[in-house]
Amino acid sequence: MNFDNSPIAAIATAPGRGGIGVVRISGKNLLPLQQALFGQPLKPRHATYLPFREADGGILDQGIALYFPGPHSYTGEDVLELQGHGGTTVMQMLLARCLQAGESLGVRLAQPGEFTQRAFLNDKMDLAQAESVADLIEASTEAAVRSASSSLSGAFSREVTTLVEQVTNLRMLVEATLDFPEEEIDFLEKSNARGQLEGIATALQKVLQQASQGALLREGLNVVLAGLPNVGKSSLLNSLAGADIAIVTPIAGTTRDKVTETIQLEGIPLNIIDTAGIRAHHEVADEVERIGIERTWAALSQADVILHLLDASMGPTSADEEMRAAFPANVPLLTVWNKIDLSGHKPARDEMGDEVHLYISAQEGEGMALLRQELLKVAGWQQTGESLYMARERHLIALQAASKHLQQAQLHAAQDDQMLDLFAEELRQVQERLSSITGKFTPDDLLGVIFSRFCIGK
Numbered sequence: 045m046n047f048d049n050s051p052i053a054a055i056a057t058a059p060g061r062g063g064i065g066v067v068r069i070s071g072k073n074l075l076p077l078q079q080a081l082f083g084q085p086l087k088p089r090h091a092t093y094l095p096f097r098e099a100d101g102g103i104l105d106q107g108i109a110l111y112f113p114g115p116h117s118y119t120g121e122d123v124l125e126l127q128g129h130g131g132t133t134v135m136q137m138l139l140a141r142c143l144q145a146g147e148s149l150g151v152r153l154a155q156p157g158e159f160t161q162r163a164f165l166n167d168k169m170d171l172a173q174a175e176s177v178a179d180l181i182e183a184s185t186e187a188a189v190r191s192a193s194s195s196l197s198g199a200f201s202r203e204v205t206t207l208v209e210q211v212t213n214l215r216m217l218v219e220a221t222l223d224f225p226e227e228e229i230d231f232l233e234k235s236n237a238r239g240q241l242e243g244i245a246t247a248l249q250k251v252l253q254q255a256s257q258g259a260l261l262r263e264g265l266n267v268v269l270a271g272l273p274n275v276g277k278s279s280l281l282n283s284l285a286g287a288d289i290a291i292v293t294p295i296a297g298t299t300r301d302k303v304t305e306t307i308q309l310e311g312i313p314l315n316i317i318d319t320a321g322i323r324a325h326h327e328v329a330d331e332v333e334r335i336g337i338e339r340t341w342a343a344l345s346q347a348d349v350i351l352h353l354l355d356a357s358m359g360p361t362s363a364d365e366e367m368r369a370a371f372p373a374n375v376p377l378l379t380v381w382n383k384i385d386l387s388g389h390k391p392a393r394d395e396m397g398d399e400v401h402l403y404i405s406a407q408e409g410e411g412m413a414l415l416r417q418e419l420l421k422v423a424g425w426q427q428t429g430e431s432l433y434m435a436r437e438r439h440l441i442a443l444q445a446a447s448k449h450l451q452q453a454q455l456h457a458a459q460d461d462q463m464l465d466l467f468a469e470e471l472r473q474v475q476e477r478l479s480s481i482t483g484k485f486t487p488d489d490l491l492g493v494i495f496s497r498f499c500i501g502k
Contacts, residue, residue, distance in 0.1 A: 062130030120166025171483030187311025200433035255435035264313030271353035
């Protein structure tokens with residue numbers, strides 16, 4: 045990752061019209077820029093109301109300017125924020141004026157995420173905290189906001205850092221024993237290595253469980269509704285969403301393309317995807333419906349869970365069985381019998397071997413609570429009563445890899461002191477995997493990928 049430390053500028057507010065818009069500049073020394081823009085330096089950390097002037101002296105806008113000298117700023121550098129009226133054109137003109145006034149200083153447009161990247165590089169936050177900034181902005185539920193805020197405050201990082209310190213201390217003892225074998229110290233017994241390992245493993249599993257729950261808040265769950273035409277998929281979507289999202293008619297093939305609606309269950313975003321009803325190829329009426337069915341199969345391959353809807357008033361058909369056999373084998377499946385208001389069934393949940401069958405009426409709302417509970421169970425959601433961490437996939441991969449290496453270390457520790465060299469190597473692997481979460485051992489190319497996904501101005 046090549047780092048260009050030239051001063052950077054960008055519009056920090058979302059595109060569009062608003063009462064207030066913000067242009068942000070960050071660099072090593074912004075006093076000359078203040079002189080060029082305002083004719084005077086600003087008082088640090090005080091709001092100053094003044095005109096924003098063009099190069100010829102004409103007034104472009106009027107607003108508030110704030111100056112935060114480094115290192116006491118978001119990025120750790122000098123930061124200048126200009127708060128003006130939030131029109132798209134006036135913001136672009138104000139940004140252009142800042143670039144023009146700062147040309148001699150090398151002020152350039154910021155890349156996506158570059159302000160937060162500088163905060164990370166200047167030790168204002170670690171990598172996990174930096175990523176939580178983007179997660180907080182993108183959070184789609186209240187629970188996700190709280191989880192991202194917890195991570196931004198450093199709660200996740202502190203847990204990981206504590207684990208790293210514990211592993212490091214144990215590793216130091218192992219290395220010392222390897223360096224001085226003539227002492228003939230019974231390392232495993234005298235240092236209680238097995239007890240320390242057990243404590244680290246327990247703490248790591250707790251962090252992994254909380255991070256997995258937090259990742260669910262961030263990513264959500266893709267739930268695909270599949271079934272023959274007219275079994276009530278659109279009615280179920282509308283019932284889950286609480287609104288008339290999809291067209292509901294007795295005519296087969298009404299839904300020609302997938303319809304997606306995001307709902308919340310216990311704070312988890314569920315992306316409910318209503319797909320075109322699947323019929324045999326010779327029964328498809330037109331090309332549009334055929335394309336819709338092809339998109340249905342594409343959606344099924346990317347689902348986190350499939351709700352296979354069947355008509356309880358008619359019972360299973362050979363077409364239902366053919367469809368079921370073609371579902372992706374690696375995707376969890378729930379069998380949902382709809383229209384129990386016509387069949388005489390009661391709302392129920394039945395387990396048939398490894399399969400779960402639910403009996404509901406989307407039209408009447410019967411059995412919907414059972415369905416919601418089952419979706420939470422499939423998602424792996426547990427009410428822990430503890431704060432969750434807004435974790436990303438790379439965090440989970442690192443935690444899972446650390447857990448595997450820790451298990452190997454426990455195997456070596458369970459044998460004898462002759463395995464200390466392998467024991468030490470597994471601890472080193474655990475340390476590196478955990479440290480990559482906060483950025484201590486993160487490759488530069490990964491840093492570039494992470495920050496490139498941020499929005500401009502952040």
